[in-house]
Structure formats: structure tokens, C-alpha cells
Amino acid sequence: MFEFFFKYSPVVFSRGNFVFLSPWPLWTLWLMMALGAGWLAWQIHRHQGLLSGLRLAGVWILQTALVALVLFLLWHPALSVATLRPQQNVIAVVVDDTRSMAIPENGSTRLADVKRLLDNGLLKSLAGKFQVRLYRFGRDLERISRTDQLAGSAPATRIGPSLEQVLGENSNLPLGAVALVSDGSDNSGGIDRDTIEQIRRARVPVHTVGIGRERLSRDIEISDVSLPARALADSRISAEVTFRQYGYGHGKARLTVHEGSRVLASREVVLKSDGAAQTEHIVFNAGRAGPRTFQFAMEPLPGEENFKNNGLTRLVNVTSAKAHILYVEGEPRWEYKFLRRAVEDDRSLELISMVRTTQNKIYRQGIQNPKELEDGFTSKAEDLFAYDGLIIGSVEAGYFNAQQQRSIREFADRRGGGVLFLGGRAALSDGGYAHSPLAELLPVRVGENTGTFHRDAANPALAPQGRDSLICRLDDDPLRNIERWKKMPQLADYQQVGEAKPGAVMLLEMNAAGRRRLPLLAIENYGRGRTALFATSGSWRWQMLLPHEERTHEMFWQQLLRWLVADTPGRVMASTPHPILDDETHVRLRVEARDKTFQPVSNATVDAHIVGPNGVSDTVSLRPEPLEPGVYTGEWTAEKTGSYMGEVTVRRGQEETGHDIVVFRREDGVAENFRQTQNRELLEKLAEETGGRYYPANRASRLANDISYSEAGITTRETKDLWDMPAVFLAALLLRGSEWVLRRKWGVV
Numbered sequence: 001m002f003e004f005f006f007k008y009s010p011v012v013f014s015r016g017n018f019v020f021l022s023p024w025p026l027w028t029l030w031l032m033m034a035l036g037a038g039w040l041a042w043q044i045h046r047h048q049g050l051l052s053g054l055r056l057a058g059v060w061i062l063q064t065a066l067v068a069l070v071l072f073l074l075w076h077p078a079l080s081v082a083t084l085r086p087q088q089n090v091i092a093v094v095v096d097d098t099r100s101m102a103i104p105e106n107g108s109t110r111l112a113d114v115k116r117l118l119d120n121g122l123l124k125s126l127a128g129k130f131q132v133r134l135y136r137f138g139r140d141l142e143r144i145s146r147t148d149q150l151a152g153s154a155p156a157t158r159i160g161p162s163l164e165q166v167l168g169e170n171s172n173l174p175l176g177a178v179a180l181v182s183d184g185s186d187n188s189g190g191i192d193r194d195t196i197e198q199i200r201r202a203r204v205p206v207h208t209v210g211i212g213r214e215r216l217s218r219d220i221e222i223s224d225v226s227l228p229a230r231a232l233a234d235s236r237i238s239a240e241v242t243f244r245q246y247g248y249g250h251g252k253a254r255l256t257v258h259e260g261s262r263v264l265a266s267r268e269v270v271l272k273s274d275g276a277a278q279t280e281h282i283v284f285n286a287g288r289a290g291p292r293t294f295q296f297a298m299e300p301l302p303g304e305e306n307f308k309n310n311g312l313t314r315l316v317n318v319t320s321a322k323a324h325i326l327y328v329e330g331e332p333r334w335e336y337k338f339l340r341r342a343v344e345d346d347r348s349l350e351l352i353s354m355v356r357t358t359q360n361k362i363y364r365q366g367i368q369n370p371k372e373l374e375d376g377f378t379s380k381a382e383d384l385f386a387y388d389g390l391i392i393g394s395v396e397a398g399y400f401n402a403q404q405q406r407s408i409r410e411f412a413d414r415r416g417g418g419v420l421f422l423g424g425r426a427a428l429s430d431g432g433y434a435h436s437p438l439a440e441l442l443p444v445r446v447g448e449n450t451g452t453f454h455r456d457a458a459n460p461a462l463a464p465q466g467r468d469s470l471i472c473r474l475d476d477d478p479l480r481n482i483e484r485w486k487k488m489p490q491l492a493d494y495q496q497v498g499e500a501k502p503g504a505v506m507l508l509e510m511n512a513a514g515r516r517r518l519p520l521l522a523i524e525n526y527g528r529g530r531t532a533l534f535a536t537s538g539s540w541r542w543q544m545l546l547p548h549e550e551r552t553h554e555m556f557w558q559q560l561l562r563w564l565v566a567d568t569p570g571r572v573m574a575s576t577p578h579p580i581l582d583d584e585t586h587v588r589l590r591v592e593a594r595d596k597t598f599q600p601v602s603n604a605t606v607d608a609h610i611v612g613p614n615g616v617s618d619t620v621s622l623r624p625e626p627l628e629p630g631v632y633t634g635e636w637t638a639e640k641t642g643s644y645m646g647e648v649t650v651r652r653g654q655e656e657t658g659h660d661i662v663v664f665r666r667e668d669g670v671a672e673n674f675r676q677t678q679n680r681e682l683l684e685k686l687a688e689e690t691g692g693r694y695y696p697a698n699r700a701s702r703l704a705n706d707i708s709y710s711e712a713g714i715t716t717r718e719t720k721d722l723w724d725m726p727a728v729f730l731a732a733l734l735l736r737g738s739e740w741v742l743r744r745k746w747g748v749v
Helices: 002-006 010-015 026-046 053-074 110-127 159-169 193-202 334-343 402-413 478-486 540-545 552-566 680-690 697-706 726-746
Strands: 017-020 077-084 090-096 131-137 141-144 175-182 206-210 219-226 230-232 236-246 252-259 262-270 278-285 290-298 311-319 323-329 349-358 361-365 389-392 418-422 458-462 505-512 518-526 529-534 572-575 580-582 586-593 605-611 617-624 631-637 642-652 655-667 694-696 715-721
Touching: 002 726, 026 053, 053 726, 090 110, 090 159, 110 131, 110 175, 110 697, 131 159, 141 159, 159 175, 159 193, 175 680, 193 680, 206 680, 206 697, 219 290, 219 311, 230 552, 236 252, 236 290, 252 278, 262 278, 290 642, 290 655, 311 580, 311 655, 323 334, 323 552, 334 349, 334 540, 334 552, 349 552, 389 402, 389 552, 402 418, 402 529, 418 552, 458 478, 458 518, 529 552, 540 552, 572 642, 586 605, 586 617, 586 642, 586 655, 605 631, 680 694, 694 697
Parallel strands: 090 131, 090 175, 175 206, 206 694, 230 311, 323 349, 323 389, 389 418, 418 529, 572 655, 580 655
Antiparallel strands: 017 077, 077 715, 131 141, 219 236, 236 278, 252 262, 252 290, 290 311, 349 361, 458 505, 505 518, 518 529, 572 586, 586 631, 605 617, 605 642, 617 631, 642 655
């Protein structure tokens, strides 16, 4: 319809430059229009007759518009557009040949539809104007000569690398455009900015043809599972599972966590509306130490079209190492005693404590050797940084000298440790923290006033953001967990603090008689570490007032202290951005190395010894990153499916600085089970970013004509006349006809 009225396709107008072919200067056109408008106004005024006011103005506007249109045509308007020279340019037709293209749809398959599209005229139309190179791609790119070589069997879709390879193979040829025929179901992480910039520099437009349905009728798909890469042995892990569903809106489904054939956790979830992204939490036990493989799955629903996308696998490196926490207390008190008792049977936590019993005397517990804390709280950063977490109880800020306060701040910021502040009669505002550098670490604001510690009862209450926190999870069932917090005994005391800082998260609040709801437990990230405030010293009453078989007090403190140290990094930290390699072999390794004061180590030798299935064993030397001090990277190829473990060793000279473990797993035949609908958004964005156009499959026949208008390859400029467009004559007829209709209506014809 557009071409019927305007002669040319929309792409000509979008790519072309508007020009006038008349030899007369453009200013004369504007002058003639102005003179014509003035002459018409004079004539209408002389012969106005029965017309006046707005009616007279309406006639003048219509007549002026008609005169302007005629003058516009006399100046010979046209479009100047670059076109590819026939038979002198190469067009690359790149066809998706992955397993997702073999999905049956409407009595056929996507690949069969593509073959019909190409064989029934598209390739022939392109070959009549250009030299056509036909490719198929999946994990790799391959040139083919016939469409019957398309099999729909490639295990993974790599659009970005395939386009880069097309540009590389045709870098010495006049490549006019790329036609990508795909469902857009890329499972390599998307098309990165570097690939887009490379295509832009080559000035090669990528036209995309979308294949397949944009949504399934009845399906549920897990798109992501987020959980820690590391965990302490026997700790609880909270995973965030994100999924979408179609056809089951407002129904119910069951989410489960498996390890092999063993079910670790299961819960029923209520589904949101169709197509909405939904995230649910599920809690399970990490179990014994070692690399662990967990499967997260939604149980198949009745009538589901694709149940292979219902689950994802994740790896967690469960460590048996104990986390060392230093607890500094300013006075003997019940909270100290019950806190130590709560964590003494936790095999993953080692609590080392020092209590000031008199002004010049301390009592130490849990020390590793007689020299530890012999002189009180250390002033050396490297000694403090040997701990993973730090608890500061009822001790005034002035107890720490300036160097110690800087070390505590750097403990969280640079070392990445966790710092927990407790309430007490010498803590927070009452301890002079408002003017101390330690105030920066607190997740709440503290004032200069004293008398904020009250020995009055307060009721703990679960804050909205605490409902999903593993710290406050006393029961795996969310509703039962809320009820348990409502029945918690009162705290023996409380400390009044200010509001939470921006970025802090309030997990628990408390209600005290005659006061507004106050912060009880708040947390926040600080630098590489994390900080928390527990504004009471009276949680020991939970242990005293609950039945003796209840472990609520122990559970809370163990979960809080595990959170405090769970993400504390070691001196050597090894990682990989993709622990699960879905139909991928390429592994990228990253190692951060630091010394005893956690300053970056840039002159070390870093090796990763990798072991895997069927006796695989190899050593990779990592190289330093020039722009990131202390960071070393390397690459490796996982040839076989299965789980791998890499032991990373860092040496400076002959001395071993530290080591770490990284785990990853390669799985084949998985990637193409996900994102089986057409990813139209990706295809449209790719075309838009590179100067191409997106075509639905039923409009792909236009591609052969539109692809000619490109500035890549060998081009010539064509001039397209606009004066004889049917739309122009229709506009003139409408203007004149509108005037006649109005005059007849007003009785002046």
C-alpha cells in the first residue's frame, strides 16, 4: 500500500537524501510561495462576497496549499540514494542451523519454512542482482552451496561470533549486506558491543529475518538461578529462581532442588500472569564440603509444550574451612555468654573473643596460640586481616586508637571482611561513635546524644525486606516464618538509633513502649565487605524464655554470623564468569591475588592445575591484566563433558602466597532447549544498530529489493523522482475538492 501511493518502499525514503533537481535557487521557491499566498489573499479579499471571517481564511488556506504544492512540483523534488551496483557486490545469507530450528510448528518445522522461503524465490531474487554466499551457523560458521545441507542439528547458537567470522572471510570482497535468517535464540550471552562496533566500522548493514513463534501457548521456563558460588559446609543456601510461564497464569507449580536423585527442598509457588518474569526464593542445605552440583527444576505442568527448559544446573564450592571471627567486648554480660554458646557447635565458625574485665585487663577465649591478642586489640592491619569477621560489642569508640580505627574501616573496605556492631551501654551514640571514623561503617545514622541504651523490653518484628533474608529465616516456609517471628519473646533491652542510611537494608525492627518502630537489625555493603547493626544486647532472653528444645536463638546467631563471613575473600580468589558451560568449551579463568595487608600482588606467578573427567589433567599459566593490579586471567578448553576442578596457586619467587579452588562443569545438548521462542527484540536491535531492517518471515520477500539500498560495497547514486507520486495528485485533488465541498456547503458555488 505504501509503494502504491509513494512509488518507492519505505527503505528508499529512510536511506535517501531529499533534493531539488530544478536549476533555480531554492530561495526563489519560497519567494514564489509567498507571492502566491499574498496574491490569493488580495483576490479573495476583493471578491469575498458572502464569505467572511473563518470561512474566508479556510478558502485561502486551501488555495494557498494547492499553489504551494504546484510550485513544489515545478522545482522537481527527488531522492538521491546510494544503491549497490548489480553483480559487483557480495550478499552473505547466514542461516541458523541449530536444533531450535527443528522445532515443529503448525505442521512443519522452522527449518522447513526457511528452506521454502529461500528456495521459492528469495535466493533467486538476490542472485539476480548480487553474488550470493550462503552460510549456516550454530556454534561455528560454515559455507554451504545448497539449502538441503541445512540439518537443524547444531547444539548451540552463536550469532555474534558467526557475524564476526562472516566479516573476516569477506574482508577483501565488496560485501554489500548480511541477511541473517534466525529465530534469534542466541545462547552465548547475547551480541556484545564489540561485535556491533566491528560491524559498524565495516559499514555493513545486517538485515534480520525472524523465524518462529514469539511465544509458546503453554510453557514454563527457568531463565536464571542466582546463588553464592561458595558456601560453608552444612550452611543453608538461599537461591533466587527466575522463570516465565505462558498458559498457566494464576495457577500453581512446584519448585524443587535436587542433588542427583535426592530432593533437597521443594515448595509450591503461585504463578503470576502470563509472560511476567517471576522470582522465587528456595532454601536448602549446602551439605558436606566439596564441589556440589544442584539441579533446580519446575515440575512439568499438564499440556506443557517443552519441559526440557524447566530446569537449570548450578555449581557451588562448599568449603570445610572454618571462618575466624574476632569478638571484642567491653564488659562481661549475658549477651556475650549466650552468643558464644549459640555458635560453639557450628563446625564452620570459630569465635575468638576478648572481653575487657577491668580497665587494664582482658579475658581471651578461643585463641589459637598464647600470643594471639596478648596485648589486646591489634594495631597491625595484617594481624586484624587474618580474621574473616569482626564483632564489636559494648565498647566505646575511644577504646580504639586512630590506627586501630583505620584498620577496622579497612577491614571491611579493602580486606572485604564483615563487621557487626552490637547494642550496649557503651556502644553507638553512648560510646561516642558519632564523631568516630567507625560511624561510616554503621548501616544507620547515630547522633551525638547519650542515654540511647534502655533496659526496657522491646518486641522484635520482621521487616518486609527481612522476609526473604536467610539471616531471619527461622522456618523454610515463608508464612510459618512470619508467624514464628510474631511469637518471639521480648528483648531484654534496646538501643535507640537513627534511620537507615541509603543503601542499607532493614531486616528486623522493634517496638518499644511509647516509641515509634525502631531499627533492630540492619545490613549494608561497604567496599569489598559488609557491615551490620544489631541494636540490642538482650537477645539472650530468646534462649531463656523459649522451650529448651527450641534452637531459635542458636539458629539466628549462626545464620547471622555465617552471613557476616560468607563472602569474605581470601588472599587468593579464583573464579570463572560461566561455571556452567552449556554446549560451550571455552573457559575463562580469573584470579585476584593479594598480600597479607590485602594490597594487590602484581609480580606473582599464577598457575591453575585443572583435573576433570576420564583422567583429564592440565596446567594453565595465567597472565597479569595490565589495567587491573593483582588480577590474572587465562583461558582453557574443556574438551569433554563433566565436572572440572582447578587448583590455583600463587607464588612470589619460591614462596607460595596462597591458593584457591575454582569449579566448573560442561554440559552438552542443553542450550538449545531454552529460549525456543523467536527473540524478536534481539533481531530488531541487531538490525537497528547496524543500519539494517527486521523482516517477519511473511514479509521477507521484500528483502531482495530493499537490500539494494546500502552504502557498503561498491555503490552508485540514483535519483528517484517524486513529482509523479500518486500521493501528490491525490493531495491536489483533495485540496481542490475540499474547497468545492466547503463552497457548496456555504452556498457560494
